[in-house]
Amino acid sequence: MADKKDEKVVMPDENLFAVQESADVAENFDDIPKKSLKDKIVIYFRPEGTQREILRYKGNSVSQLLVFFGLACFIAGFSTIYGYITTVDFVTGLNILFGILILLFSFLCSQEMKNYKNAWNIVSFVLGGLVLLDMLYAIYTHNQVKADIRVLDDLRFTVVLVLYIIGAAAYVVAGIIGLIRTKALKEYLATQAYMEGDRV
Amino acid sequence: MATLSLKNISKIYDSGNLAVEDFNIEIADGEFIVIVGPSGCGKSTTLRMIAGLESISGGTFKIGDRDVTHVAAKDRDIAMVFQNYALYGNMTVYQNMGFSLILKKVDPEIIHKKVMAAAKMLGLTQQLNKKPKALSGGQRQRVAMGRAIVRSPKVFLFDEPLSNLDAKLRTSMRREVKLLHQKLGTTMIYVTHDQSEALTLADRIVVMSMGHVQQIGTPLEIYSDPNNMFVADFIGTPPMNFFIGQVKGDSFITESFEHKLNAETLDLLHDYVDSGKDVILGIRPENIRFGSEVHMRVDLVENLGPTSLLHGTISGQNVIAKVKGWQEIPSGEDRTFDFDLKSACFFTVGDIKEHSYRIRKKEN
Numbered sequence: 133m134a135d136k137k138d139e140k141v142v143m144p145d146e147n148l149f150a151v152q153e154s155a156d157v158a159e160n161f162d163d164i165p166k167k168s169l170k171d172k173i174v175i176y177f178r179p180e181g182t183q184r185e186i187l188r189y190k191g192n193s194v195s196q197l198l199v200f201f202g203l204a205c206f207i208a209g210f211s212t213i214y215g216y217i218t219t220v221d222f223v224t225g226l227n228i229l230f231g232i233l234i235l236l237f238s239f240l241c242s243q244e245m246k247n248y249k250n251a252w253n254i255v256s257f258v259l260g261g262l263v264l265l266d267m268l269y270a271i272y273t274h275n276q277v278k279a280d281i282r283v284l285d286d287l288r289f290t291v292v293l294v295l296y297i298i299g300a301a302a303y304v305v306a307g308i309i310g311l312i313r314t315k316a317l318k319e320y321l322a323t324q325a326y327m328e329g330d331r332v
Numbered sequence: 333m334a335t336l337s338l339k340n341i342s343k344i345y346d347s348g349n350l351a352v353e354d355f356n357i358e359i360a361d362g363e364f365i366v367i368v369g370p371s372g373c374g375k376s377t378t379l380r381m382i383a384g385l386e387s388i389s390g391g392t393f394k395i396g397d398r399d400v401t402h403v404a405a406k407d408r409d410i411a412m413v414f415q416n417y418a419l420y421g422n423m424t425v426y427q428n429m430g431f432s433l434i435l436k437k438v439d440p441e442i443i444h445k446k447v448m449a450a451a452k453m454l455g456l457t458q459q460l461n462k463k464p465k466a467l468s469g470g471q472r473q474r475v476a477m478g479r480a481i482v483r484s485p486k487v488f489l490f491d492e493p494l495s496n497l498d499a500k501l502r503t504s505m506r507r508e509v510k511l512l513h514q515k516l517g518t519t520m521i522y523v524t525h526d527q528s529e530a531l532t533l534a535d536r537i538v539v540m541s542m543g544h545v546q547q548i549g550t551p552l553e554i555y556s557d558p559n560n561m562f563v564a565d566f567i568g569t570p571p572m573n574f575f576i577g578q579v580k581g582d583s584f585i586t587e588s589f590e591h592k593l594n595a596e597t598l599d600l601l602h603d604y605v606d607s608g609k610d611v612i613l614g615i616r617p618e619n620i621r622f623g624s625e626v627h628m629r630v631d632l633v634e635n636l637g638p639t640s641l642l643h644g645t646i647s648g649q650n651v652i653a654k655v656k657g658w659q660e661i662p663s664g665e666d667r668t669f670d671f672d673l674k675s676a677c678f679f680t681v682g683d684i685k686e687h688s689y690r691i692r693k694k695e696n
Contacts (some may be wrong), residue, residue, distance in 0.1 A: 154528065167438075175621045182441050182444055183441070185448075186440060186441070186443060188461070189424070189426040189427075189444070189447075189460055189461060190426075190427075325455075326674075327458055327460070327461060328458065328459075328462060329424070329460070329461025329462050330461065331461075331544070
């Protein structure tokens, strides 16, 4: 009987759960020292130890939100231009199509970046570049003159440029964060057994 | 420390429905209390009042020295596990388990450590990135327990958590809930309608019926020393057999049989001897053995291996006897039995089972 007590009882995982020896949940984990903002930023861009483990279970929400922010800036700039144009031509049509594609790929990119898909981190850079490229249409519109008055005045033109630059920067930063954290997660998962649901 | 004190707790709904009345109990730190009763008896309502999900109409509820009668649920430091799991379907297991700590703005590292510890304890480490729809019923219930565990609450509340599981899984999970209690040492209050679950898990059982507490005691006390006919009937499988009759001379006499009483039983029932008053004899199936006093027609034999259940009738009244060994008795055959009156209970005759009180020896 004493021998049987010492035997490790293995329970099938499908139907039963075994209350295993583990770190005591009641242990006071609150003893982890508080971090300064600088430390938090450093840890965020260079995740180590537990921070890498956490990547396995949490999505890349920051990159996702940055992509949405970039998209919001692009839409704001896009809408501003289209509130003032008077000439609708072939170039306008191309620009609208361009905008739709940026919109669709941004949504897709945000979701895939959340799941640490490296290819979409690169796509985020491309989207940032395309937003900068769309500045050409803003310049084209700004150069239109009707009855000696600029269609898109200097102030609005400046606002649009700023919005596009901020938007592009958001896409780029999202991509950089995505690349760093995806790399960290990949390195961590290379040392672990595969688990269903692993994003990378 | 998490001692609980419930004094004169009652719940009256706006419609005037009295769901719970005069609920009193003192719960020690680390105790496992099971509230058991039939559907509609007020056990879930009582649990919800403890959780803060229902307001308390009357009485006081304290956790330690702190009066929490009118304190919001989120401030009571209590975690609850529901019958239907109540998991967030769009979140992974990891996110479900850590959600309450995220709301409290706990450091993500602390959340991670607590979730991983609970997941390891419950055998969920391989399921952390799955969503609830990809899990079995047992796994979902474990996630619900894990979500409660990570909060390190003072009190755990369980509202029939195993009711949605199949019988085999229920039995194994029951054992694991008990092990969990031993591991964590936290006060737990568990509600169930299954009396066998109550007998297995509890340090003490609260038997409820029609909004009232019928008896509070250890499983042994509840089983062997019921306060009234309701408790005697509700606890125990198979249920207790009841016979209504009178005490005449030195025998208990019913319409269908007569059974001699020993001196101790006669002493207990001396107010009823030759009085013409009815009294109810309650005898558990395992206290009926082959003998010579009572004739019973055996209609069905359930052979369970080391014991057998004999289903029969005594003058039309259904009776169950639990005897040792494998029995080969043809259906319809008459056999004679004896009642072990040392373990029998006698009750007064009330309008309902709850009012049929146990006759006890008067203390001088």
